[in-house]
Amino acid sequence: MGKYSYIELLVKRYLLDELTGQELSEFNERMERDANFARFVRGLEKRLEDDVVASVNLLDFRKEILKLSKEKPGYQKRINLQFLLRVAAVLVIVGAPIFYFRSIFFPSKIDTITVFIEQYEKPVIGQSRSNIESEVDSTWIAASSRYAENDFNAARALFTQYRRNKPQSYGAQFYEAICLLELDKTQEAIVMFEKVSLNSNAFREESSWYLALTFLKEANKKACVSLLKKLSSAHGTKSESAKGLLEKIENKDWG
Amino acid sequence: MSGGRKFFSKHYSDSDLLRMLRSGNQKDRAIVYRHMEKHPSFYPAIRRLILGQYGTEEDAKDIFHQVLEVLWTNVNHSGFELRANSSQNKAAALSTYMYSIAKRLWFKEFERMKKQRITNLETDDISGQEIIPMMELYERKKHVMELLATLGKNCQEILELSIVKEWSVESIANKLKITEQHVKNHKVTCKKRLKEKILNSPMYKSLFDEFINAR
Numbered sequence: 001m002g003k004y005s006y007i008e009l010l011v012k013r014y015l016l017d018e019l020t021g022q023e024l025s026e027f028n029e030r031m032e033r034d035a036n037f038a039r040f041v042r043g044l045e046k047r048l049e050d051d052v053v054a055s056v057n058l059l060d061f062r063k064e065i066l067k068l069s070k071e072k073p074g075y076q077k078r079i080n081l082q083f084l085l086r087v088a089a090v091l092v093i094v095g096a097p098i099f100y101f102r103s104i105f106f107p108s109k110i111d112t113i114t115v116f117i118e119q120y121e122k123p124v125i126g127q128s129r130s131n132i133e134s135e136v137d138s139t140w141i142a143a144s145s146r147y148a149e150n151d152f153n154a155a156r157a158l159f160t161q162y163r164r165n166k167p168q169s170y171g172a173q174f175y176e177a178i179c180l181l182e183l184d185k186t187q188e189a190i191v192m193f194e195k196v197s198l199n200s201n202a203f204r205e206e207s208s209w210y211l212a213l214t215f216l217k218e219a220n221k222k223a224c225v226s227l228l229k230k231l232s233s234a235h236g237t238k239s240e241s242a243k244g245l246l247e248k249i250e251n252k253d254w255g
Numbered sequence: 256m257s258g259g260r261k262f263f264s265k266h267y268s269d270s271d272l273l274r275m276l277r278s279g280n281q282k283d284r285a286i287v288y289r290h291m292e293k294h295p296s297f298y299p300a301i302r303r304l305i306l307g308q309y310g311t312e313e314d315a316k317d318i319f320h321q322v323l324e325v326l327w328t329n330v331n332h333s334g335f336e337l338r339a340n341s342s343q344n345k346a347a348a349l350s351t352y353m354y355s356i357a358k359r360l361w362f363k364e365f366e367r368m369k370k371q372r373i374t375n376l377e378t379d380d381i382s383g384q385e386i387i388p389m390m391e392l393y394e395r396k397k398h399v400m401e402l403l404a405t406l407g408k409n410c411q412e413i414l415e416l417s418i419v420k421e422w423s424v425e426s427i428a429n430k431l432k433i434t435e436q437h438v439k440n441h442k443v444t445c446k447k448r449l450k451e452k453i454l455n456s457p458m459y460k461s462l463f464d465e466f467i468n469a470r
Contacts, residue, residue, distance in 0.1 A: 008463045012454050040466045051453055052446060054332060056418045059411065061327050062400070065320050066282065098274040119428075160423060172385055188422055191429045245260045 011041055015048060122178055122204060124148075137162065143175070153177040170201035177207070181214055189214055205231070209238045212245075225249060269337055270350040277330045296350035301357040308361060318364070324392040332390055353387050353393070372430045395458065402452040410445035417442055 014017050014027055031038040056149035125144045156179035159172045166172065179193035193211035196203050208231055216223035228249075231242035267275070267290055272283035275283035291297035298319050305315040337349060403411060416422040416430070424442075428435045453459060 011463070015454060016450055024345055035374045036470070044462065045426075048450055048453060050332075051396070051399045052414075053418055054328070054396045055403040055449070055453075056411075057331070058324065058328060058396050058400040060415050060419045061284075062320070062324060064284060065288060065323055069320065123414055126308060153302055160429060183418075187420075188426045191426050195429065 011044065014041065015045060023238040093191075122182065123175075125175060139165075140172070143172070147175060147179065150182075151184040155179050156183065161194065170196050170199065170203045170207075174207050178210065179221075181217075186214055186218055188219075196210045205234070205238050209241065212242070216249075221249070267308075272349060273330055273336070274326055285328070290324070291353075294350075296348070297353060300350065300354055304354065304357060305361055308365065310361065310365075314364070316364065318357050318361050321352050321360050324397070325356050325360075325389055328393045328396050329389045332396065333389075335389065343345065352386075359386060359390060398456065398458060399453055402456065403449055405452070406445060406448060409441065410448070413438065413441050414445055414449070 008170060010019075010023075014024075025167065034177055092121070125147060139158055139162040139177045143155050143162055144157035146152075146158060156176055159176035159179065163169055163176070171190055173196050177189045177196065180189035180192065190211065193207045193214060196207035197205075197211055208227055212224050212227040212231065215221075215227065225246065228242040228246045231238050232246060233239075267286075272287050272290065275287050277454055278284070285314045288328075293299075298315075301319050301322065302312075302315040306312070310318070326335070337347065337352070403414070412431070413427060417424075423434050424438050428438045431438070433441075
């Protein structure tokens with residue numbers, strides 16, 4: 001019993017990183033000596049890591065389906081089938097032609113937003129910008145190169161690496177936020193754009209502009225319009241673009 | 256955007272649904288949920304089963320959600336796919352799997368509530384041999400998830416943002432309005448506390464016993 005408890009305790013303390021230096025070296029020696037023991041510990045270690053990740057993922061999935069369920073109850077009430085069929089028939093007869101012609105003359109909300117966003121391309125890292133950030137920095141050059149090749153995963157990692165040495169680099173934060181936007185991590189992009197646009201730096205205005213576009217992508221009209229109004233009244237380089245986009249948004253039935 | 260467009264499509268094959276469920280994209284999963292919620296072979300069939308077996312609307316929804324969790328767990332962790340049955344030479348429909356899982360989950364719940372044993376489970380196209388391992392894997396992951404749920408909201412949020420959403424330490428710190436060092440410390444502590452709980456669970460105890468007895 002004592003022996004069993006000792007092995008169990010020892011393995012648990014190893015898996016929880018609680019062994020002292022001396023204990024750890026003895027444990028590692030034991031693993032080298034005893035192949036069965038090593039296999040058991042490695043297997044347990046992997047299973048534990050898998051279980052941690054799986055538990056977090058499953059909890060997230062549960063929250064997601066609960067949220068979906070609350071957004072639209074569906075099938076909560078018994079509906080008279082005959083009544084439903086009559087309504088459906090009327091809707092098909094009257095609605096189909098309207099829907100068909102409407103889709104030709106008026107693009108849907110999704111089409112409208114897509115058209116807006118597709119008009120604007122990712123910003124290019126120019127020579128002047130790289131001079132602001134760094135004259136000859138290999139990480140910056142590698143990040144710029146991956147970014148130009150649209151390899152946003154690699155570019156993002158390199159911009160993060162660059163910022164470890166230069167935490168105040170607004171340029172790196174700005175381009176990293178663009179990468180996040182391209183990788184569809186809009187919530188993270190919003191946090192980063194906001195940080196750049198709230199401080200005085202060369203990327204402030206452009207960051208506000210892309211933040212507005214991100215809000216547009218998220219269909220957050222209120223936040224987008226508010227930012228565009230600020231940009232258009234600031235008389236900066238993005239003033240005209242902001243006015244143009246504001247007009248487009250106001251003229252569309254978006255909302 | 257593409258997810259939004261797909262929402263208006265009328266038909267998804269079983270492999271489309273499994274692929275979208277596995278994708279990790281929230282929009283795709285929302286499409287799967289909405290599709291299954293409406294399509295007569297999925298939720299409406301499960302709902303009929305539960306209501307016909309003394310369950311309520313709430314029970315039906317709860318069982319449907321659990322079935323989705325079983326399916327999601329198996330799709331992600333055991334690489335579940337619809338396989339052709341050797342005797343019939345064609346794969347059973349996804350809805351048939353889900354219906355069989357729902358039946359087992361409901362009967363188990365019913366037994367728990369009424370303390371009554373139900374034995375007529377082998378009446379589906381899917382045999383227990385296929386369903387039981389799926390349920391066992393889910394039960395194991397669900398048990399670990401319940402341990403995570405005891406950790407408190409802060410720990411859950413930090414682990415969720417770092418593991419599921421793969422946010423950087425900096426982004427998490429900005430969102431939670433705490434320092435990056437605080438995030439790092441919290442992440443390590445929370446992970447350790449969860450590991451501790453998992454290691455002390457009966458599930459792991461039996462693994463230790465098995466190993467020790469075999470020596």
